[in-house]
Amino acid sequence: MARQMLLQVFTLVLLLLPLLHCKNLLCFFMPVLEIQKEKNIEYTVTECLPKEVCFIGLGRYGNHTALSSRGCVPKERCSGQVNVRLKGTVHKMTYSCCDWQFCNSCSALRPSCIALTLLVIAVMVCGL
Structure with a gap:
């Protein structure tokens, strides 16, 4: 039982570790597309340069x-x-910006919601 719990915690740490070590912000990338064509595209992960933030345009x-x-x-x-x-x-492009990992996904999750979700998962995995 303890070995299974340790394995679950180890797996959770491995899943979250890359996010803790990234020096720059990670965002989703999609080139400028017509709205109708956006539904069939898969986003690419990109790493922002220093002083850049994620956006949805x-x-x-x-x-x-x-x-x-x-x-x-x-x-x-x-x-x-x-x-x-x-x-x-000519289109007028406006940007909605955010500054946390993958914040420009289609869902509007705030960091506090993500932290709460991760806490609940950790409690469930560890059985605390």
């Missing part, structure tokens, strides 16, 4: 949200708009 054309992208961006770009040209049309 939305490109608007008039009142219509037409483009989406994800990745890393300098913090300064989070507060503004950038014009992006795709297929001859």
Whole structure:
């Protein structure tokens, strides 16, 4: 019984260890795509440069949200708009930025929620 519990704790530590040793922020990357094409794409993990944060970018054309992208961006770009040209049309791209590992996934989890979830898993695994 104790050996099985030790193995479970060891597995949990191995799963979380890479996140503790990364010096730079890890985010999901997706190039600028039309919203309809985004549903069929698999995100790629990318490592941000120092002083960059994760973002989800939305490109608007008039009142219509037409483009989406994800990745890393300098913090300064989070507060503004950038014009992006795709297929001859100029879209206004705005960025929603965040600064924790994989925060630009499709779910809107906060670090406190992730920490609470990990705590519950640890308690369940360890049987505390």
